[in-house]
Amino acid sequence: MTTLIIPGYRGSEKGHWQRQWLAEDETARLVEQDDWENPVLSQWLHVLEAALAETPGAILVAHSLGCVLVSHLARRPSAAHVAGALLVAPADAERMAVHDSKFRSFAPLPRHNLGFPSIVVASRDDPYISFNKARALADIWGAGFVDMQYAGHINIESGFGSWPEAYILADSMRRPQERFRTQRAA
Template identity: 35%
Template sequence: MTTNTKPTILMVPGLRDHVSDHWQTLLQYKLPNAVSVPPLEHDKLSCAARVAALDAELAKIDGPVILVAHSAGVMITVHWAQQHNREIHGALLATPADLDTPLPAGYPTIDALAENGWHPTPRKRLPFPSIVGASRNDPLAQFDRVSAMATDWGSRLVDLGEVGHLNPAAGFGVWAMAETLIDELV
């Protein structure tokens, strides 16, 4: 187990796991106290397997933790929070994918997501401080739906403007604002 007085930053990637030029990956390499939930080898679409992977990584950390989740990683985080009781220092929840509505072509269908345990999206208040970063033009979630999720979760909503899905396809490698938002949670 790792023991820290400074919070460990635990990256929770989405369904596409680790992408080398993604802001989460770049931030993990930059921050000395950052680690990531490793990619799954099996059951990659299973919500339960993803939640178990997050829980297993948390079990390796002794001390305060800040979760930094993106896309479906946000949904993994909120599903985990409904099932587990570990204290979390805070969470940055960036551009959550709305898995309750049909996603664009190339993403899992709503039926496949339902069959793999993603529905319904938990809407219970999170037991830790959180910040939700929402995009005005995210192809995977409408701003008003993300805003409603943030309200239900008791999260502070940050309007990120038009940043797409805050991923390399939207022009984001480095996302400097992430560090500022994480600092607010420390």
């Protein structure tokens, strides 16, 4: 089962746990946007949907604005190809859009069940979203929730180069799919 790595604004820099995942997992693929500095929802969705068309049944591992991208994808037909999503440190695109117009296309944040297994991972001191809003989004999206306590934006600046727990969380969404296939084959 393929893992699609979906960074947020500016992509995930060298040393970020998403880049390390790509280096360590030969089945992982980066969803490479044409312009990491100027996010446009329609363009980013097109790239993500093309990646899903090539790898149906993928697990999505998103960070920051990438989480918002995945939440917008959930209402589109291509969401049927998502096996699950790990949504780490979602960004508050609504608040970001107030301060910088380049984020307007990502607002408002979708407020509907995603329709596929998902886990939101949030921190109590993330500068890009309040903890309470992240928890509320997890509830609205129908996602599990992991409280990372005081872990900042769960990126390289807050000490998350290598992050083995991310593999465990993503793997928790793979196992039910694999058990189902094994039971059907029996």
